[in-house]
Amino acid sequence: MDFILLLIRRPLWEELERLVRNTNDPMICIGDFNAVLSAEDILNGVAISEQETQDFVEFMNASHMLEAPSCGLFYSWSNKGLSSLRICSRIDKVVIIDSMLELFPEMMVKYQPCGISDHTPLVVTFPPASQVKGRPFKFLNMLDDDRGFLDVVTEAWRTANDHHHMKKVWKGLQTVKRALKNLQSTHYSNAHGKVEDIRVQLQMLQNDRAMNDDSQLHQEEKELINSLRHWSNVEDSIVRQKARIDCMTKGDANTKFFFTAVKIRQARNRIGMLQNAQGETLTSTEAITEELVKFYKVLLGSYAPRLTAIGLTTLRAGPVPTLDTRASLIHPMTSEEIDRALHGIDDNKAPGIDGFNAFFLRKCWHIIKQDVYSGEMEFFLKCLPS
Template identity: 35%
Template structure:
């Protein structure tokens, strides 16, 4: 089935799938689908595949064997299709039994190709509650991808290779002068994060746009110098395809990590970005509780009757921590591990951060 979505001139191709019940009968399904997914059109494939992909897709039944999943895995590997992000129920089908006899499976899935993700990376498939059927209804809203807000700052180790890195860190580190040491360190880290985030935006931000600009510039230079050999042209085409694939996967990963829908305590579905933010804040505020007007005293008899540590252990807990111990602990942390909520890593310390 082919359609035009919204105001976009791109045509989409959708496939409805129903897989037969045996491995042998499904082999024709995989070969038939492979012949369709080679198209460069926007494609979405949705339906009941009647097969699971991993052991997590089935509960309360026999163990999953390689023979059950190998054909499905090979099909996904050859087609390079990507499963759409899903919310709601995890399992999509049951045998309608109850208790220990109930078997549930996730066999209803939705897959899209890379062309689809370039335009509709934010698509989400919602698995609704079971009704008269033993399969969950699948519901989705198709809308063009839209960036909502900024992303958290993440320090990249490659930034340390820039000649202005140490000067930037030193300038931001020296801009804070506070009497209280803990507050001073926190404010210095905050200042360093701000300046490093600005450096990241200017030097490394919008990498996809920069790659496209440089490729276009290279293409213009090659056309001016009659750079038209078949081997070079094929190499450039493969490079363009690899770059497009890489940025499409990154885009899909960002979409997978986003929160697009929430269900509140009353069962109401929340889709707006501001409403989702308010719901998350309200949840954690409720989780933390409220300030009590007064606190009851501690029952010393109960405390004394409980377990206690030895005098040697007490002295060990209150002794001073040496600088050598701190350096040894930090040295064992990998360069890719984040030490604080600001996203700054121990790699900064190795780079000469005061």
């Protein structure tokens, strides 16, 4: 894109940002932005530079707007070219201010087939909020700051026993999960509500006319401020971890944005629309659930009549590992290898299906490592040829 054109458009982004900042009402911006947010938003054609996306990205960050959850097609525009000459991009978008998801938590944008047009129609739906079932357990990193955290884990882990080492590890994690769920619900549930309640109490106290001369009120103010800081940090840690956004500065102004980012993630992970083999569009939770179960029941027990094999001649013509290299792949596992593997995982990586992340494993490694060593080695010794 021409640099002069970028300069001409910049005042438009600045004016749009001012418009968003000066309104307290829910806002939705929909249409052809003639710009993309990342290189993934374009297929074929001239490569997109960071400079070309910078203004759009800065507008989204500064105005705390987010792209609405979507389904259907990905690209919204095409030049209708043939073969490799076809260029597609996602320049048509629906971006929303954070309060939109508070009002319509299940809003969805469907990218429809474009027909004879170059652009895809965008259909925005606002279905009523469905009843949310219990969410799977996910370890919250801020529990590490609780004084009783390691005691809870130690006590729970001790109660798990089995003569199979790997099964003992599984039982231990299940027991710890139940104990930590209880710790979270007992001491850290509804952190956002606690922050709001304490903030209201503090405001009422500071509005008291006797505030300046009453030492007892001074002490109450100090305690409320300390409590507000504590619960604000708890809330900030929880929403940052759920939103997986670490690049922004801390502060009250960002809390609402983090909550919205969490809702965006949840909306993207939710299957709100599904097309079955007959081309019918399913939107109800019951119909989608039934279709998914039916699909996997058909797969269960089925097999492919034919699989494409790897050509051994081609395979052997390439680099072949030496005998020593092959032997090293099946040598007995050591505890040092397990340690290196664990410490090579970033704290912010998504947790496993049991809900525990690498941060938890590292913090509790001195409690669980001997059982994990035994379980891993038992598994590999049984799988490797004797």
